[in-house]
Amino acid sequence: MSGERLLMSGDDAVALAALHAGVRLGTGYPGTPSTEILETFDRLGGRAQWSPNEKVALEVGMGTAFAGARTLVTMKHVGLNVAADPLFTAAYTDIEGGLVLVSADDPGMASSQNEQDNRHYARAAALPMLEPIDSQQAYDFTWLGLEISERWKIPVILRLTTRVCHSKTAVVPRDSADEMAEPRFERDIPARVMIPAYAKPAHHRLRQKLAEIADWNEQDGPNRLDEGKAELGIVATGIAAVHAREAAPEARQLTIGLTYPLPLDRIRAFAEGVERLVVVEEGDPVLVDALRAAGIPAEGKPEMYRFGELNVERVRRILAGDTSPEPIPPKGKPPELCQGCSHRTVFQALRDLDCIVAGDIGCYTLGVLPPFSAMDTCVCMGASIGVGLGMRHVLPEDQARRVVSVIGDSTFVHSGITGIAEMVYNPPATGHLVLILDNGTTAMTGQQEHPGTGRLLDHSPTGKISFEALAESMGVQNVHVVESSAGEEGLKTLIAELLAKPETSLVVTRQPCVLAAPKIRFYEKAAAEQLAAEKGCAAEPAG
Amino acid sequence: MSMQTNIIIAGVGGQGTVLASKLVARAAMDAGLRVRTSETIGMAQRGGSVVSHVRVSDAPIASPLMAPGMADVLIGFEPGEAVRSLAFLRPGGTVVTNAQPVAPVAISPASAAYSGQAMLERLDGCGARLAVIDGASICAEIGSLKVLNVALLGAAAGLGALGFSLDQFETAIRESVRERFVDMNIRALHAGARSASA
Numbered sequence: 001m002s003g004e005r006l007l008m009s010g011d012d013a014v015a016l017a018a019l020h021a022g023v024r025l026g027t028g029y030p031g032t033p034s035t036e037i038l039e040t041f042d043r044l045g046g047r048a049q050w051s052p053n054e055k056v057a058l059e060v061g062m063g064t065a066f067a068g069a070r071t072l073v074t075m076k077h078v079g080l081n082v083a084a085d086p087l088f089t090a091a092y093t094d095i096e097g098g099l100v101l102v103s104a105d106d107p108g109m110a111s112s113q114n115e116q117d118n119r120h121y122a123r124a125a126a127l128p129m130l131e132p133i134d135s136q137q138a139y140d141f142t143w144l145g146l147e148i149s150e151r152w153k154i155p156v157i158l159r160l161t162t163r164v165c166h167s168k169t170a171v172v173p174r175d176s177a178d179e180m181a182e183p184r185f186e187r188d189i190p191a192r193v194m195i196p197a198y199a200k201p202a203h204h205r206l207r208q209k210l211a212e213i214a215d216w217n218e219q220d221g222p223n224r225l226d227e228g229k230a231e232l233g234i235v236a237t238g239i240a241a242v243h244a245r246e247a248a249p250e251a252r253q254l255t256i257g258l259t260y261p262l263p264l265d266r267i268r269a270f271a272e273g274v275e276r277l278v279v280v281e282e283g284d285p286v287l288v289d290a291l292r293a294a295g296i297p298a299e300g301k302p303e304m305y306r307f308g309e310l311n312v313e314r315v316r317r318i319l320a321g322d323t324s325p326e327p328i329p330p331k332g333k334p335p336e337l338c339q340g341c342s343h344r345t346v347f348q349a350l351r352d353l354d355c356i357v358a359g360d361i362g363c364y365t366l367g368v369l370p371p372f373s374a375m376d377t378c379v380c381m382g383a384s385i386g387v388g389l390g391m392r393h394v395l396p397e398d399q400a401r402r403v404v405s406v407i408g409d410s411t412f413v414h415s416g417i418t419g420i421a422e423m424v425y426n427p428p429a430t431g432h433l434v435l436i437l438d439n440g441t442t443a444m445t446g447q448q449e450h451p452g453t454g455r456l457l458d459h460s461p462t463g464k465i466s467f468e469a470l471a472e473s474m475g476v477q478n479v480h481v482v483e484s485s486a487g488e489e490g491l492k493t494l495i496a497e498l499l500a501k502p503e504t505s506l507v508v509t510r511q512p513c514v515l516a517a518p519k520i521r522f523y524e525k526a527a528a529e530q531l532a533a534e535k536g537c538a539a540e541p542a543g
Numbered sequence: 544m545s546m547q548t549n550i551i552i553a554g555v556g557g558q559g560t561v562l563a564s565k566l567v568a569r570a571a572m573d574a575g576l577r578v579r580t581s582e583t584i585g586m587a588q589r590g591g592s593v594v595s596h597v598r599v600s601d602a603p604i605a606s607p608l609m610a611p612g613m614a615d616v617l618i619g620f621e622p623g624e625a626v627r628s629l630a631f632l633r634p635g636g637t638v639v640t641n642a643q644p645v646a647p648v649a650i651s652p653a654s655a656a657y658s659g660q661a662m663l664e665r666l667d668g669c670g671a672r673l674a675v676i677d678g679a680s681i682c683a684e685i686g687s688l689k690v691l692n693v694a695l696l697g698a699a700a701g702l703g704a705l706g707f708s709l710d711q712f713e714t715a716i717r718e719s720v721r722e723r724f725v726d727m728n729i730r731a732l733h734a735g736a737r738s739a740s741a
Contacts (some may be wrong), residue, residue: 007578110583134579167582168579168580239607243605243606243608245605245606246604311609312610316610329627332624333590333623335556336591
């Protein structure tokens with residue numbers, strides 16, 4: 001493998017590096033632009049799992065890392081919000097096996113509800129952050145992240161962005177790592193039990209680790225200097241660095257790979273050698289603020305370039321200080337619910353009944369667009385249930401009765417179950433209705449499995465959560481399952497009936513995603529055949 | 544003087560733009576050239592607009608994305624999408640577009656119906672070298688709707704706009720698609736090339 005030049009995406013490069021570096025388990029939750037990492041890791045022969053959500057994924061990853069196994073945890077940027085609780089305290093612990101957490105950010109929101117800049121998390125949680133500029137660095141930094149993680153016993157964040165994830169550039173892989181020691185539990189209570197007595201010294205240890213990593217970064221960090229004229233010096237990170245190289249090839253450029261903790265002395269020396277210093281970074285002014293706080297005089301970008309992705313043209317404008325209005329790109333063809341999509345029936349019914357719809361994250365968010373326009377809120381994974389309940393609590397009765405929460409199957413498992421607990425525990429006076437739009441897959445991100453499908457990441461069978469049984473056991477008063485192929489009228493009648501009752505209700509509308517249906521049938525058939533074969537074997541007389 | 548070809552491939556989700564960019568990248572790798580590609584993935588899966596940037600060079604390339612006015616070739620899988628990406632084309636560049644439009648479903652009744660013809664007229668007036676390909680006829684001739692991508696690639700290659708010969712693309716197809724689809728794609732490649740020169 002070594003020496004061969006492969007064209008691959010940043011996502012695939014992370015997966016390949018994880019394989020070569022001997023990662024024992026990859027875990028995560030699907031989300032554009034991170035999804036392909038674990039799928040590729042699985043395809044290459046790595047062990048990869050989807051967790052119900054990012055918090056659980058990181059917790060599983062902490063367990064494997066505590067046990068001494070190299071670990072990869074993947075998620076999109078907003079997923080890190082869900083995983084933030086374990087993240088901040090994982091930083092205090094000492095881990096044994098290297099843990100690289102991929103945060104795939106989406107500046108420009110190609111497929112996300114916000115464009116938050118997760119570089120803030122590195123500083124907030126006090127964790128090292130690596131930011132590759134292309135697929136080669138995605139490969140190298142995955143490996144480097146595991147090494148940093150093991151050397152300082154600290155989780156490392158690998159921050160990718162959409163263009164690094166989904167651009168294909170050449171990668172020259174290394175030889176695979178030598179066989180690693182088998183995971184084994186070594187007790188170290190003060191390093192892993194974060195009660196105040198142990199967490200107080202742990203916080204001091206964390207700051208000491210960061211100081212050491214910063215020192216290492218000054219001399220040996222993955223930071224690259226491109227020689228150029230002293231008139232213009234550029235400090236850049238991530239994909240913005242390659243745009244800058246093209247926008248100003250004559251400039252002297254320092255590209256920072258380990259962006260937290262920063263090599264401030266090196267940057268200061270660089271700054272002293274140039275006449276003008278400009279920081280080129282996508283998203284928030286994180287790097288420029290850090291340089292200014294350290295007393296390094298640097299120019300940032302005008303506020304208008306905080307929004308959206310950067311590209312060569314925008315970097316040229318930043319360097320020229322150009323704040324004139326940018327040409328508005330023509331609007332693209334909007335996405336839409338597929339022809340034959342089972343969600344269409346549901347949104348027709350909700351529109352016809354003039355429901356107030358608290359929506360959620362998934363394909364079905366497209367129900368907000370014409371011809372349905374049948375969604376009134378959408379914030380984050382799982383929010384539909386809480387938001388719907390909140391509206392029910394305070395709206396006048398005639399409006400409260402029209403409030404419905406709509407959530408997909410994968411999103412329900414991700415963070416809707418606690419919403420049901422809230423509904424049963426604090427029911428509004430008018431009751432409430434939750435619709436689970438169960439299309440049997442995580443459709444939006446490209447048809448991934450989840451705990452409600454009964455299949456693993458590689459589509460082989462496993463345990464399956466029944467939403468209706470779960471709702472009943474949690475104490476929801478009315479639980480119904482409707483095949484949405486049953487037609488709009490039946491569904492409409494049922495919804496109208498339930499809205500009229502001052503009770504808690506949950507309806508599962510069940511019909512496979514039209515795109516996934518042939519594959520689902522294939523997986524089900526394969527599972528049935530395997531089961532039959534196993535039964536056949538069991539029936540053989542022992543001998 | 545270094546050689547560089549910048550290609551924009553514009554379509555809507557499901558039309559096979561990703562394979563087209565993969566084939567150009569494959570041909571470039573085979574020729575020992577540098578290549579960077581970038582796709583939009585995500586909402587694209589639900590039929591939204593997709594644009595791929597493909598950059599080929601014999602010298603290192605920095606950014607995977609082109610700035611406006613940098614593309615040598617614009618391949619439109621749909622006339623409206625070609626118009627939408629026109630800003631990327633350099634003066635004197637080449638546009639190869641499929642003739643058949645894909646209308647957005649959610650056109651409001653008040654607005655004029657979407658006309659592919661208006662889009663083609665716009666392309667015709669832009670000063671670029673233009674080849675309009677009857678993708679539907681080629682797909683019918685080959686017997687598959689899925690070969691539109693390779694037919695358009697064949698058209699652009701036939702015009703000499705991509706810097707690779709049809710033979711080089713044949714090799715790239717053999718290396719990139721499943722064996723049972725190879726012949727079909729190679730026929731589409733040549734049908735596209737013939738159509739562009741006609």
